[in-house]
Amino acid sequence: MKIPLSNPDITDLERGYVAKVLESPHLSLGPMLSEFERAFASYMGSRHAIAVNSGTSGLHLALRGLGVGEGDSVLTSPFSFIASANCILFEKAIPVFVDIDPQTYNFDVTKIEDVLARLKKNAQRPKAILPVHVFGRPCDMSPLMELAKSHSLTIIEDACEAIGAEYKGKKVGTFGDATVFAFYPNKQITTGEGGMIITDNEQLSRLCKSLRNQGRSEDGSWLAHKRLGYNYRLSEINCALGLAQLERIEEILEKRRRVAAVYAEKLNGMEELHLPGCGAGEKVSWFVYVVRLTDKYTRQDRDKILEGLRAAGIGCNNYFTPIHLQPFYRGMFGFSEGDFPVTEHIAQRTIALPFFNSLTEGQIDYITENLKRLLFKEALR
Ligand SMILES: Cc1ncc(COP(=O)(O)O)c(C=O)c1O
Known part of the structure; x- marks a missing residue:
C-alpha cells in the first residue's frame, strides 16, 4: 500500500471554475481575482483581502506594508516552517525567537515579556510580533494582544496553516494588524500555489495591492511604477481553484x-x-x-x-x-x-x-x- 503525506481534494466544482477561466480572455488580474478576494474577506469577516502567489510573498508584503524595516526586531516562533522567519530577513529585520509551549507547540506567550525586557536592555528595537498558529492550533491571542498594545507592537499573524481555526469564538486571523494564509497543495484549501493577506486597514490593503503588482500606481496605468514592487500576483487559474475550494471550506x-x-x-x-x-x-x-x-x-x-x-x-x-x-x-x-x-x-x-x-x-x-x-x-x- 502507498499512502501520501497529503493529497488535495479537487472536485468538478474546481474543474468547472478553472475551465471557465481558460475559456475567457482573462488569465491574470481578472474577475476571478476580485471574486476570490471578496469571498475570502467575507468568510473571514475582514474588510480587505489581497491575493498573492504564496504565503511567503504574503508575509513579505505584510511586513513591508506595516513598516518593518532594517534593524527592527520581530518576535516569532522557532518551531515553524522556515518562511515565517525568512520574511523578517527579507526586510533586513531581526527574527527574535521565543521558545514554545510543550502543549500547543506555539510560542509561549508567558515568555514574551522577558524577551522584550532583554531587547530593550540591549537597545534593540522590538517592532512587531509574528505569531504562527502552528499545525492549525490557535496561539494564545488574548494575552498576546494585551502585550502588543502595552508595548505598541504590530501583530502579523501567520495563519498559513490555520484557515478556519478559532480562538474564544473568533476566527484566527482577525486579531492582528494583518494576517497571512497559504494555499500550497498540502493546505486545507489549495490554489496550487498561493496566499492571501487580510486586514481591516485600507491603506495597508492599497499598499499591498501595489507592491504585489510591481509597485504600480492605483490609477491602473501599466507603465507607471510609484514604488519598488514585486510580481507576487496570483493568476486567474489559481484564483478560480481557490474560489471553488473556499465555497467547499x-x-x-x-x-x-x-x-x-x-x-x-x-x-x-x-x-x-x-x-x-x-x-x-x-x-x-x-x-x-x-x-x-x-x-x-x-x-x-x-x-x-x-x-x-x-x-x-x-x-x-x-x-x-x-x-x-x-x-x-x-x-x-x-x-x-x-x-x-x-x-x-x-x-x-x-x-x-x-x-x-x-x-x-x-x-x-x-x-x-x-x-x-x-x-x-x-x-x-
Ligand atoms: C507556518 C507557515 N508559514 C508560511 C508558509 C509559507 O507558505 P508558502 O509555502 O505558500 O509560501 C507556510 C507554508 O508551508 C507555513 O506552513
Missing part, C-alpha cells in the same frame, strides 16, 4: 476533523505517544496530524520510525526542524543546540502522519498498525 474542514478523530480513536491510550489536542476555547483547523514520541524515545528512534514508515509506503515527515538550527540561521546569528530547548526537545520526537480529506479508515488502520509495530521495536532496542 466547511465540508473540507469537517472531513479533516473526521480523519483526525479516527486517528485519535485508533491511537488513544498509547503510552508511547502524545496525540495532538485542542485546549479550552480553541477550535483547531486540522492541517496535519502530528504525533510526538514520549521522552524515552530519542531522535534516532524517531528517525528510524520515519524510515520504517516510508519503507511500508507511508508518507511521513519530521515537522519541523527548528528554524534556528537551519545552517544559515546558525551562520547568521550564531545559534546552536540548546538555545531553544523546548522546541528542540519536541522537534526531535515529532512525526507527521498522512493527513488528507479522503484518507480512509482502512488506510488509517494500516498506518497506525505500522506505527505501533515500529514503536514497539524501537522501545525494545
